[in-house]
Amino acid sequence: MKINSNYLNLKDNYLFKTVKKKVNDFILKNPGKKIINLGIGDVTLPICKCAVDAANNATIGMGRAETFKGYGPDGGYEFLREKIAEKYYSRSVKIKTDEIFVSDGAKSDISGILDIFSLENVCLVPDPVYPVYSDSNIMDGRQIVYLNANEENEFLPLPEDRYAADIIYICSPNNPTGSVYTAEMLKKWVNFANSNDSIILFDAAYEAFISEKKLPHSIFEIEGSKTCAIEINSFSKSAGFTGMRCAYMIIPHELVREGVSINKLWGKRISVKFNGVSYVIQRAAESVLTNEGNLQCKNLLTYYRENARITSSTLRNSKVRFFGGENSPYIWMKCPENIKSWDFFDYLLENFGVVGVPGSGFGKNGEGYFRFTTFGKREDINEAARIIGGVFS
């Protein structure tokens, strides 16, 4: 019997677990010390009323013979897929309901989709990057080529011939850097993928935070993308569903490799490995895509955007170099005086109880940077902004 020894090539702990462990150790040593946690991008506001009502009603329905549901369709109920297709249609993107696969989270999709691709594929992962992209490929033993994202390219690298790869990861608005690709830039990636026979895995989990009108929310707003892209999106950040769990992946029928429909291949994969998201959660997700749900979720987004504005303006006033915060819930700032990311993490935690995520945890190009989420409570954001402003003054 042999283990999958590729797992031994992973770091000892997943980044956010390492952060959590350090914070827990600190709390044990400093009982009673206030912690301001702006580390993992977890929401802090409760889900909106329409989602609560929809989940409650669906739960009551499960207790009645006439409305009880057993196993659902593994790709998601039609009522939710229709609402998702309408959401895309409102941005002039036509998606068929059977191109949508409902899941329990973007993380599961981003890693799970690799099941249907050969281990011989080479994948292109930006550096810095959300660790799931690289770690799930390391687990499979797939070759990774890292794409440099840095201040020179404003953390928005563009394709170059030397980066030819089979699977290309793009996250926009980007986690961790908060940078957002324009339509013109995404078009370059789409052309590159089509001419290299690659597939783009487009992570749109943060698109709800885009406020600039011209910026694309979906790769499918870009001409030619349906023959080369898969999109992943989630209710976690747009509707506060990190604890509810609901996401979706869009695989267009036009996406074909080696004469095989990628949509059909994924359909096979989920029918073997997945029994679908709970009916109750799908009803809650449906409700946030109604007009009323949209309005209620906008209130959540407005709150987090104001958090981002407060943090950004403090950093600006303190002349700190940073990215993101405008169309993104993440702020990616340069550490002061060339301090290393983990040293800055320790400094903020030990002196002020403020927690962020060290940039180097996202890759070598993240060294010297630090990420804050703006999903915190307002009083924590105000306090953290005051402290960080003070560090730099």
Ligand code: MLT
């Ligand atoms: C993050 O902090 O990068 C994300 O919240 C983690 C996640 O979504 O899994």
